[in-house]
Amino acid sequence: MVVSGRANVVRLLVALSLLAMANGAISYWVLGMDYETSYWRTDVHIASILLSAAICLLKADGRLPAFVRNQHVALAAAAGAVLLFLDPVPTPVHYILGVPLLALAVNALDFAGGYLTGLLSSRPMVMLGLWSYSLYLWQQPFYKFVYDRDSAPIPMLAAVFACALASYYIVEKPARGWLNRNW
Numbered sequence: 001m002v003v004s005g006r007a008n009v010v011r012l013l014v015a016l017s018l019l020a021m022a023n024g025a026i027s028y029w030v031l032g033m034d035y036e037t038s039y040w041r042t043d044v045h046i047a048s049i050l051l052s053a054a055i056c057l058l059k060a061d062g063r064l065p066a067f068v069r070n071q072h073v074a075l076a077a078a079a080g081a082v083l084l085f086l087d088p089v090p091t092p093v094h095y096i097l098g099v100p101l102l103a104l105a106v107n108a109l110d111f112a113g114g115y116l117t118g119l120l121s122s123r124p125m126v127m128l129g130l131w132s133y134s135l136y137l138w139q140q141p142f143y144k145f146v147y148d149r150d151s152a153p154i155p156m157l158a159a160v161f162a163c164a165l166a167s168y169y170i171v172e173k174p175a176r177g178w179l180n181r182n183w
Contacts, residue, residue: 020047077105
């Protein structure tokens with residue numbers, strides 16, 4: 001009973017993610033919207049979350065195809081996605097092919113070999129993971145400086161890290177500690 005119910009949920013998640021990807025491609029190719037107008041919208045970006053959820057449910061039910069459980073799939077899928085996000089590849093292809101590969105890569109990490117899990121568990125990667133939310137919050141103003149005001153990217157990257165680390169250690173980490181102690 002649960003598996004058939006989940007099967008319907010997986011079908012729905014895949015259908016909705018395909019519609020979201022088609023929405024982005026049509027907005028970009030047919031309606032002529034630029035990258036930010038077509039791909040920064042929630043109704044298009046949701047495809048990555050929906051696809052990842054569908055793959056996760058298939059994994060939980062033991063219904064992933066055998067090839068996905070190969071220890072090299074996560075790395076291959078991540079590498080393929082990165083290549084698809086590089087520049088001469090048309091923007092819709094980034095999202096039609098790159099996003100599903102990233103969703104697959106994330107969900108295939110459970111089966112990855114020790115070389116990949118060891119790298120992702122290394123101290124520098126763990127620290128980058130801890131700082132990632134602060135980096136996410138601070139990157140946009142500096143992105144604007146680089147692309148709208150032609151600022152040099154390396155000093156802006158250093159400024160992003162400086163602001164993010166200050167934000168993490170002065171605000172985020174103490175606030176999280178306080179919340180964890182009191183709730």
